[in-house]
Amino acid sequence: MFEKLQKKWKVNGLQLALILCTFAIGGSATGFVGKKIMNVLQIQQDWLWAVVYILLITIIWPMAVLIVSIPFGQFRFFTNYIRKLGSKLGLVKAPAAPEVSEPVHIALFASGSGSNAQKIIDRFRNNPVVKVVLVVCNNPKAGVLEIARKEQIPVLIIEKERFLHGDAYLHELIEKRTDLIVLAGFLWKIPPTMINAYRDHIINIHPALLPKYGGQGMYGQRVHQAVIDNKEKESGITIHYVDEVYDNGKIIFRASCAVRENDTAVSLSQRVQALEHEHYPRVIETLINQFQ
Numbered sequence: 190m191f192e193k194l195q196k197k198w199k200v201n202g203l204q205l206a207l208i209l210c211t212f213a214i215g216g217s218a219t220g221f222v223g224k225k226i227m228n229v230l231q232i233q234q235d236w237l238w239a240v241v242y243i244l245l246i247t248i249i250w251p252m253a254v255l256i257v258s259i260p261f262g263q264f265r266f267f268t269n270y271i272r273k274l275g276s277k278l279g280l281v282k283a284p285a286a287p288e289v290s291e292p293v294h295i296a297l298f299a300s301g302s303g304s305n306a307q308k309i310i311d312r313f314r315n316n317p318v319v320k321v322v323l324v325v326c327n328n329p330k331a332g333v334l335e336i337a338r339k340e341q342i343p344v345l346i347i348e349k350e351r352f353l354h355g356d357a358y359l360h361e362l363i364e365k366r367t368d369l370i371v372l373a374g375f376l377w378k379i380p381p382t383m384i385n386a387y388r389d390h391i392i393n394i395h396p397a398l399l400p401k402y403g404g405q406g407m408y409g410q411r412v413h414q415a416v417i418d419n420k421e422k423e424s425g426i427t428i429h430y431v432d433e434v435y436d437n438g439k440i441i442f443r444a445s446c447a448v449r450e451n452d453t454a455v456s457l458s459q460r461v462q463a464l465e466h467e468h469y470p471r472v473i474e475t476l477i478n479q480f481q
């Protein structure tokens with residue numbers, strides 16, 4: 190049921206929880222205030238009491254949820270929700286032009302040179318439906334920071350303790366209204382707090398054909414060296430959802446390439462990276478189209 194609501198309202202798990210809290214508190218507040226007013230009015234006839242009470246809560250409820258939605262950061266959701274409800278009930282005029290929906294906001298997590306990040310930014314630069322709103326990085330010397338600066342994308346440099354054992358910087362991600370987290374060469378494990386908040390909305394690219402050559406410590410050239418050492422005939426890329434276990438989430442897409450006799454980790458990595466650049470931005474776009 191919760192997943193259906195998430196899809197219907199196009200929100201992540203955390204946002205859904207905040208929306209449901211707003212409904213619950215706003216609804217209770219409406220009942221409380223409504224009863225207080227009814228006590229003051231002292232209406233004797235049951236039927237009249239019921240009519241006035243229904244009228245009252247119809248007026249109070251939108252105001253109550255809007256007020257409650259502010260501290261929960263859901264004001265934008267509830268203004269739209271109430272406007273749509275009002276137009277369905279014929280109480281407010283439906284917008285003359287079709288509503289322009291908000292673009293899907295991507296936060297790019299990267300620790301390295303950022304070549305994948307650059308390809309993703311390029312793909313969505315003039316796209317009204319998708320916007321890269323944040324580059325999150327754990328390494329103050331990473332090349333991806335120069336890309337973000339050049340592209341004028343805000344940067345968030347994260348610190349290990351707070352990321353892994355604190356609030357995982359959820360506040361900053363929510364502030365940017367992040368819908369999708371895209372890992373592009375990000376080397377820290379994603380903590381459970383973040384996975385729970387963004388379940389099925391965090392994806393990763395791995396430079397090998399998972400489930401082989403994944404897991405802790407398997408990144409960059411180490412992966413390619415292991416593939417060569419094991420005399421594999423093919424390698425490739427895997428794009429997958431991120432769950433609590435390293436390189437384990439449901440696979441979204443894989444593409445393969447040959448491993449040649451004379452390959453080194455460097456030559457193989459170049460072939461694999463070409464596959465990453467070709468497919469990752471496209472797969473992200475396909476995924477986002479399915480959200481809509």
Ligand code: GAR
Pocket residue numbers: 299300301302303304305306373374375376394395396407408409412462465
């Ligand atoms: C990419 O090849 C990506 O697959 C890999 O890091 C590289 C980042 O390159 N990720 C992992 O190994 C994760 N386990 P980039 O900074 O040039 O995009």
